[in-house]
Amino acid sequence: MDINSLVQPHLARIKTYTPVDPPEILAKRAGIPEDQVIKLNGNENQYGPSPKAVAAIANAALHVYPDPAQRSIRSALAEYTGLGVEHIVAGAGSDELIDLLFRLFVSIGDTVIDSDPTFGMYDFGARLAGANIALVPRDDRFDVDIVGVVSAAREHDAKLVFIASPNNPTGNLTPENDVRELLSAGLIVVVDEAYYEFCGVTMAGLVPEFENLVVLRTMSKWAGLAGLRIGYGLMSPTLAQRIMDIKSPYNVNIAAEAALVASLGDTEELLGRVQKIVVERDRVMELLEATSGVIPWPSSGNFILCRFDSGRTGEIYDGLAARGIFVRRFSTERLHDTFRISIGSPPQNDALIATMRSLLEGGS
Template sequence: MSRLELIDEDIRNIPEYVPGKSIEDTARKYGLDPSSIIKLGSNENALGPSRKAVQAIVDNADKVHLYPSADAGELVDALSMYLDIPASNICATGPGMDGLLDNLMRLIIQEGDEVIVPIPTFSYYEIAARANGASVKYVERKESFRVNTEAIQKAVSSRTKVIFLCSPNNPSGDLVPEPDIRMLLESFPGLVFVDEAYVEFAEHSVTNLVMEYDNLIVGRTFSKIFGLAGLRLGYGIMPSWLKKEYMKTATPFNVSLLALKAGVASISDKAHIEKSIAMVKEGRKYLQERIPFKVYDSMANFVLVDVSPRSASDVCETLLKKGVIVRDCRSFRGAGNSLIRVTVGTREQNVRVVEAFRST
């Protein structure tokens, strides 16, 4: 028996998560000065974190020998005020929203259960579900990546536990219309998970529906609008009955002390939030109008570019040599070979990425 056989075969067959390229790896591979590289491949906030969040980290650095609160109550209370949602419906979690997904799948999934994932979309839904014994039904999206709710309903079986929706969707940037979400919530007896990682840059959220439907979970993150990707902080908004069960299996102290303090400070910095949203809306329009390929409408802090008849790998390689990191979307199941995701950056970064595209 080989050591590898100690790992369940279903786990061995799960595709690896493919992250965006780092500045350090790009600099080494292409012999570039790291300071000359712009990273627009991971949907990070180009403005960085709130100064209040940074100060909160500094102020609490000498307390890291102490455990944080078990339920991140201080952060949950701040989120309750931010969202105007009762604290009894909110769970803070780490690492990022991925921690929320992992724990939910551990809580809900039994061997042989199914989940439904409209593709292309964020790949971690599949990874978290399969790692806990579920099989995945993939439903292709309609033209312009609109979710096909009719096809989702047809894919539901007696073993379906969760339907995953990403709104705005990663990598396409489109919102799932609220009537479509309501239709699924009302026709499906299982749970509907709506990933709103990018919703602060959009026009509409469905967090209010959690108080109306007892089978809706909304996932959020501090990695995007709040610029805290390196602290790996997320949260879920869910029915109170589910939060009670969720907390039984949540990893103890899963939100670190520094993440908790930085999260609370970030929520309080309304000016930084507004500045981040304004930067994204202005930059998104700039990229949509000036990148010399088809660019899809987006409600997120990125745009999706179709470089056909060229390949994404070819164009991305050319951009990397120029010190511009964007995201080749071939690793997104069902995305094809010609899509590239570009994070909205600062004005200077956006100008540079447009110039790089024009010279490919």
């Protein structure tokens, strides 16, 4: 029997997502101890989680299933976001909510719009769902081509569009007027605000007004909980109920639940760290601007996209990796001469810049 022949055809031939490896694997690759790895490839938070979250996890009742109705999570998030609990659903990372939105709205053969370049999970989710992808490239400034998206949606009868704002990996925001235009065109618009706390710009205020708007957020970035996998969505009560109905009952584990509630009780500390990361991002931006051969793209997130005009992107990337500094490269044609750096601690960023400069000058 060929077991492969029994797999759904669109999944058997899937082009999979390229994830980032954990520090121990990166350390082996560079041949250095793990504590010397400078991991700037996952937009993680170098400050780690709130100490209150760590204490809450230590006290969590790990032998008990978590609350399938997510009561304590939703009520803590209601206080944090200002929206009622009926608007809120949590997932095992916002990645899970992306997947659930595909399950809810997309059938095999449907078309999904992708505003390239953007976060790769939308394209991956569409492929998992067996959907076709209509690529509507962002413009020269990486802004979403709103007219193009609406016309592609009409042409292909597409209903779902994801807008990351700030966009990963380009760092730019999508203005509210553009989001309103997409909403008015009748599309289900998912505004992915994974980096909201780094810029303070949100479409959450539009959620009570538009049934076709979903705002996604995560605890991975600002709250330093990427390893726990917890994110949430803000949407109309009808849609929130639909997602509650189809999610697996215990999708958010009890440690993540405890950590989210504790983190939302420690926002002053966590948002203070976010501010430090923003200040550091601006410092790194200035250093990059002063480095010849690199063109950094202004960012509202905790990362910066760098373009190299020398055709030496691969060489610089490899040179950094050989010295234990890991950044994120992309396989798409449009980003082939770029990589994205996540903002690390000041010494990590200084090491990155110094190594980059030496590699660009042809040193070793």
